[in-house]
Amino acid sequence: MTETRHDVLDAARPMIECQDVQKYYGDYHALRGINLTIREGEFFSLLGPSGCGKTTLLRTIAGFEDISSGAVLIDGNRMEEVPANKRPTNMVFQSYAIFPHLTVAQNVAFGLRRDPRGKDEKARLVDEALAMVGLKGYGARAAHALSGGQRQRVALARALILKPKVLLLDEPLSALDRKMREQMQVELIKLQRQVGITFVLVTHDQEEALVMSDRIAVMFEGEIAQLDGPEALYARPVNRRVADFIGVMNFLPARILSENGEGAKVEIAGLGEVDLPARQISRANADDEVVIVGFRPETMTLIGPGQPHTQPRETGATIDEVVYYGDMTYYDLRLDGSARLDGGARTVRISMRNLFGRDVQDVGTRTRLAWSPGSLVLFR
Amino acid sequence: MAKSGLDAEARQGLTLMAPPFLYALVILAAPLLTILTYSFLKDGYLEVIREFTLDNYLQVWADPIVRKIMLRSLFVSALVTLVTVALAFPIAYYVSFMVRPERKSMWLFLITIPFWTSYLIRVFLWKVILGYNGVINSTLTGLGIIDEPLTFILYNVNSIVLTLAHAYAPFAILPIFVSLEKIDRSLLEAGRDLGESRAMTFWRVTLPLAMPGVIAATLIVFIPTIGDYVTPELIGGGKIPMIANLIQVQMLALDNRPLGSALAVTAMLIVAVVSLIFLFLNRRFLKVRQ
Amino acid sequence: MKAGMFRGSGLRLYALFYLLFLYAPILLLPLFAFNSGTIIAFPLQGFTTDWFGQMWENATLRRALGNSLTIAVSASVLATCFGIFAARASTRFSFPGKGGIMGFIMLPMVLPEIIVAMSLLVVLLGVGIELSILTVIFGHTLICMPYAIAILSTAFSSLDKSLEEAAYDLGETKWSAFRLITLPLVMPGIVSALLISFTISLDEFIIAFFLAGSEPTLPTYIFSQLRFPKQIPMIMALGTVLVALSICLLAIGEYFRRRGNARIGGKETGGFL
Numbered sequence: 001m002t003e004t005r006h007d008v009l010d011a012a013r014p015m016i017e018c019q020d021v022q023k024y025y026g027d028y029h030a031l032r033g034i035n036l037t038i039r040e041g042e043f044f045s046l047l048g049p050s051g052c053g054k055t056t057l058l059r060t061i062a063g064f065e066d067i068s069s070g071a072v073l074i075d076g077n078r079m080e081e082v083p084a085n086k087r088p089t090n091m092v093f094q095s096y097a098i099f100p101h102l103t104v105a106q107n108v109a110f111g112l113r114r115d116p117r118g119k120d121e122k123a124r125l126v127d128e129a130l131a132m133v134g135l136k137g138y139g140a141r142a143a144h145a146l147s148g149g150q151r152q153r154v155a156l157a158r159a160l161i162l163k164p165k166v167l168l169l170d171e172p173l174s175a176l177d178r179k180m181r182e183q184m185q186v187e188l189i190k191l192q193r194q195v196g197i198t199f200v201l202v203t204h205d206q207e208e209a210l211v212m213s214d215r216i217a218v219m220f221e222g223e224i225a226q227l228d229g230p231e232a233l234y235a236r237p238v239n240r241r242v243a244d245f246i247g248v249m250n251f252l253p254a255r256i257l258s259e260n261g262e263g264a265k266v267e268i269a270g271l272g273e274v275d276l277p278a279r280q281i282s283r284a285n286a287d288d289e290v291v292i293v294g295f296r297p298e299t300m301t302l303i304g305p306g307q308p309h310t311q312p313r314e315t316g317a318t319i320d321e322v323v324y325y326g327d328m329t330y331y332d333l334r335l336d337g338s339a340r341l342d343g344g345a346r347t348v349r350i351s352m353r354n355l356f357g358r359d360v361q362d363v364g365t366r367t368r369l370a371w372s373p374g375s376l377v378l379f380r
Numbered sequence: 381m382a383k384s385g386l387d388a389e390a391r392q393g394l395t396l397m398a399p400p401f402l403y404a405l406v407i408l409a410a411p412l413l414t415i416l417t418y419s420f421l422k423d424g425y426l427e428v429i430r431e432f433t434l435d436n437y438l439q440v441w442a443d444p445i446v447r448k449i450m451l452r453s454l455f456v457s458a459l460v461t462l463v464t465v466a467l468a469f470p471i472a473y474y475v476s477f478m479v480r481p482e483r484k485s486m487w488l489f490l491i492t493i494p495f496w497t498s499y500l501i502r503v504f505l506w507k508v509i510l511g512y513n514g515v516i517n518s519t520l521t522g523l524g525i526i527d528e529p530l531t532f533i534l535y536n537v538n539s540i541v542l543t544l545a546h547a548y549a550p551f552a553i554l555p556i557f558v559s560l561e562k563i564d565r566s567l568l569e570a571g572r573d574l575g576e577s578r579a580m581t582f583w584r585v586t587l588p589l590a591m592p593g594v595i596a597a598t599l600i601v602f603i604p605t606i607g608d609y610v611t612p613e614l615i616g617g618g619k620i621p622m623i624a625n626l627i628q629v630q631m632l633a634l635d636n637r638p639l640g641s642a643l644a645v646t647a648m649l650i651v652a653v654v655s656l657i658f659l660f661l662n663r664r665f666l667k668v669r670q
Numbered sequence: 671m672k673a674g675m676f677r678g679s680g681l682r683l684y685a686l687f688y689l690l691f692l693y694a695p696i697l698l699l700p701l702f703a704f705n706s707g708t709i710i711a712f713p714l715q716g717f718t719t720d721w722f723g724q725m726w727e728n729a730t731l732r733r734a735l736g737n738s739l740t741i742a743v744s745a746s747v748l749a750t751c752f753g754i755f756a757a758r759a760s761t762r763f764s765f766p767g768k769g770g771i772m773g774f775i776m777l778p779m780v781l782p783e784i785i786v787a788m789s790l791l792v793v794l795l796g797v798g799i800e801l802s803i804l805t806v807i808f809g810h811t812l813i814c815m816p817y818a819i820a821i822l823s824t825a826f827s828s829l830d831k832s833l834e835e836a837a838y839d840l841g842e843t844k845w846s847a848f849r850l851i852t853l854p855l856v857m858p859g860i861v862s863a864l865l866i867s868f869t870i871s872l873d874e875f876i877i878a879f880f881l882a883g884s885e886p887t888l889p890t891y892i893f894s895q896l897r898f899p900k901q902i903p904m905i906m907a908l909g910t911v912l913v914a915l916s917i918c919l920l921a922i923g924e925y926f927r928r929r930g931n932a933r934i935g936g937k938e939t940g941g942f943l
C-alpha cells in the first residue's frame with residue numbers, strides 16, 4: 001500500500017512554528033498574534049492583499065525583521081537570538097536580487113564562500129544546482145544579461161545549493177509574464193517534490209496559491225483569517241472576505257427561519273427555502289451582521305427550455321449580460337422572485353463551459369437555473 | 381523594540397549619519413552661530429565688546445554706501461540669473477528635443493568641459509576678450525569697423541554679467557535639461573492633437589512642465605553669484621564692489637567683525653528670502669500640474 | 671514640417687554660437703600660452719614654449735601645486751568618506767529628523783562661499799588656531815561633502831535593497847555583505863564623488879584665499895600673479911596645462927563610469943553630473 005502525499009505530510013514533524021507572533025512598526029500593528037505550524041516537506045503559502053503582513057511574516061521567519069513578542073521556532077529551535085545569516089533558511093527575493101557584477105556561477109556559489117570544501121567540489125555543486133533548475137552550461141554568463149525567468153532560476157539555484165531546511169519565496173513569480181508564470185508554477189512544484197525542502201511562498205495571487213500549495217494561510221490586516229488546504233479554502237471559506245478574495249462567489253441575502261444543532265432552515269432571496277446542514281454554515285462572520293448565502297459560479301447550471309437535469313432544485317431567471325471568454329461564458333442572471341425578501345432585485349453570475357454543441361444564450365432570454373443546496377454556504 | 385523609543389533601524393541610521401553630521405555641526409553650524417552672535421555685539425577697537433546692540437543692522441540698512449552695494453549685488457545677480465537662464469533654456473531645449481538620444485550625453489559633456497577649467501583663469505580671460513585692446517576691440521579696430529576701442533564692455537556691470545553668465549552656464553543648463561527630459565513626449569503630441577499651434581503647445585504644455593527645472597536653475601545661479609567675490613575684483617577692477625567684497629573689507633581690512641557679521645547675516649537672509657519665494661513659486665507650479 | 675525644420679536649424683545655429691561662447695576663453699588659452707609676446711593682446715607675435723619652461727622652474731608655483739594637491743586629495747577623500755556614511759544612512763534607513771539633518775549637511779551647496787569662509791575664519795581666529803593648509807582642508811571638505819553626497823545618494827538609491835539582504839541571507843555578515851556586494855556596485859559613484867570633490871577643491875579660491883594663511887594654493891597663486899602683467903603669459907601656460915589635465919581626468923572618469931555601467935548592465939544615463 002502506498003502512502004499519499006497527505007498521509008506523509010500529516011505524519012511529518014513541524015518545521016516552522018510561530019507562537020503568538022506580534023510585530024509593531026512604531027504604532028502600526030503589522031502582525032497581530034500569528035499562530036502557525038508549517039510541516040517538514042510542505043509547500044505552504046501565505047496569501048493576502050498587499051499590506052496584510054504576509055511579507056513581514058516571511059521576513060520574520062528569515063530573520064530580517066525582529067518580532068515584538070511571541071516566538072518563531074525552526075526545526076524545534078527558538079530563533080530570537082539567531083540572525084538571518086545563521087538561520088537554516090534561504091530566500092528567493094521578489095526582485096531575485098541577482099548580484100549584477102558577478103557571473104551566474106559566482107552568484108550560485110556565493111553562499112559557499114565560507115564552506116571549507118575544495119574548489120572542484122564547489123564547482124561540481126554549482127553545476128549540479130544549475131542543472132537542477134534547467135540552466136546547465138549557463139555558469140559563465142554575466143548575470144545582468146539574463147531574462148526574468150532565468151534570473152528566477154539562478155535565485156533558486158543560489159538558495160538551494162546551501163541545502164536549507166526551509167526555502168522562503170517572496171512573490172517569486174510576480175515579475176514574470178503570464179505564460180512564463182504558469183510554466184514556473186509547475187516547475188516550482190516539481191522542484192519542491194524533488195528536493196523535499198519545506199517551501200514557504202508569499203503571494204497575492206489566489207490562483208497561484210491554489211495551484212501550488214499543500215496548505216494556504218489567508219491573511220488580512222496582520223491576522224490569519226483561514227488556514228486550510230486549497231479545496232477546503234475554495235469550497236468552504238470561513239467568511240465573506242475570504243470567499244471574496246479567493247475566486248468569484250455570488251452572495252444572496254437570507255433569513256434564518258429555524259435553527260438547531262443539526263443545521264438551519266433558511267429563506268434565500270431568489271432561491272426559496274432550503275435546509276442547510278451544520279457543515280455548510282460558517283459562523284466566523286462576527287463583523288457582518290447580515291445573514292447571507294454564497295455559492296460559486298460553476299456550481300449552478302443554465303438549462304434550456306424543456307431540457308432535463310439531475311439537480312434537485314431549479315429557479316427561473318432572465319439573462320442580463322453575457323461575457324464570452326472562448327472556453328467559458330459568464331452569464332449575469334436576474335433571479336425570479338429575488339426581490340421578495342427585502343425588496344432588492346438580485347443578479348448572480350454563473351459560468352458555463354462552452355462544450356461542443358452548447359450554444360451561447362442571448363441577453364434577455366428567459367431561462368432556468370438548476371442547482372443543489374449542497375453547493376451553498378451560509379455566512380452568519 | 382517599541383519600548384526603546386527608537387527602533388534598531390533608526391539607531392543604525394543615526395549612527396551612520398553621525399560622522400558627517402557632527403562634522404557639519406563643528407565646521408558649519410558653530411561658525412554660523414558665531415557670526416550670528418557677533419552681529420548683535422558692539423565693535424570696540426580691535427576687539428568685540430560683549431554687549432547687545434542692533435546698531436550693526438541699523439548701519440547696514442541706513443548707510444547709503446552699504447545700501448547701494450547691497451542693491452547693486454541684488455541687481456547684478458538678478459541680471460546674471462536672468463541672462464544665464466534665458467541663454468541656457470534654448471540650449472537645454474535643443475539638446476533635449478532636437479539632438480538624437482545617443483548624442484545627448486556627448487552634448488552634455490561638451491557643455492560641462494569648460495566648467496572644469498580654472499574659474500579664475502576663465503574670469504581673467506574674459507577680461508582679455510573684453511579689454512581695451514582685447515580680442516574684440518583689436519579685431520574690430522583691425523577690421524576697420526570701429527576707430528576707437530569700445531569701453532562699455534569693460535570694468536562695468538555689463539562685463540560682470542557676461543562673465544558670470546559664462547561661469548554658471550552649466551548650472552543653468554543641466555536642471556532645465558533634466559526637467560525637459562522628464563516631459564512625456566506624447567503630451568506634446570496631445571497638445572498638437574487638441575488643435576494648439578506649435579507655439580501655443582510650447583507655451584501651454586512644455587514651458588509649465590519645464591518650470592521646476594527653470595526655478596532650480598534660477599536658484600542655483602542666483603545664490604552663488606550674489607556672494608561672488610572674484611569677478612567684481614578681477615573684471616570690475618575693484619571699482620564696483622559687491623556684497624562679498626564688502627563683507628571681506630569689514631571683516632579683515634577694517635576689522636569690524638560685528639558689522640561684517642551683520643552684513644553676512646543680512647546677505648544670508650536675502651538669499652533665504654529669495655530662495656523661499658522661488659520655492660513657493662515652484663510649489664504653485666507643481667500644484668497647478670496636479 | 672518646413673517651419674519645424676527651420677526652427678530646428680535656427681536652434682542649431684544658436685547652439686553652435688553658444689558653444690563658441692562657452693569655449694571662447696579656453697580656445698584663447700593655448701594661443702597666448704605659446705605666443706612669444708609678453709602682452710596678452712592681438713595681434714599674436716611668434717611661437718614659443720618659454721612660458722612653460724618658466725612655469726616649470728617657478729618654485730612658488732611648485733609649492734602652490736603641492737599644497738593644492740595635498741588639500742584636494744585630503745578633502746576629496748574625507749568628503750567622499752563622509753558622503754558614503756550620509757548617502758547610505760539617507761537611502762537605506764529611516765530615522766527621525768532625517769530631512770532636517772540632510773538639509774543641514776547639504777546647506778553649503780546653497781550658501782555663498784564668502785560666508786562659509788568668513789565665518790570659519792572668525793572662529794579660527796577666535797579660537798586661536800593657526801591658519802594653514804589644514805584649515806583649508808576643513809573648509810574644502812565641508813563644501814565638497816554635499817556634492818559627494820548627491821552623487822553617492824544616486825548610486826546608493828539605485829541599488830536594490832534586497833541585494834545586501836540576499837548576501838546576508840546566504841551566510842555573509844553585514845559588513846562582508848556590504849564589502850562584497852554594495853561596495854563594488856557603488857564604486858563608480860565613489861570614483862565620481864572623488865573626482866568631482868578633487869576638482870572642486872583644486873579650483874576653489876575663496877576659502878583657500880582666506881584660510882590658507884601664508885601658504886599659496888594654485889588658485890590663490892594665480893590670483894596674486896594676475897596683478898602683474900609680466901607673469902600673465904606664464905599663467906596662460908599654467909591654465910593650458912590645467913585644462914589639458916582636467917579633460918584627461920574627466921575622460922578617465924567617464925571611461926570608468928561607462929565600464930562600471932556596462933559591467934552591471936545599467937542603462938546609459940547622461941553624462942557626469
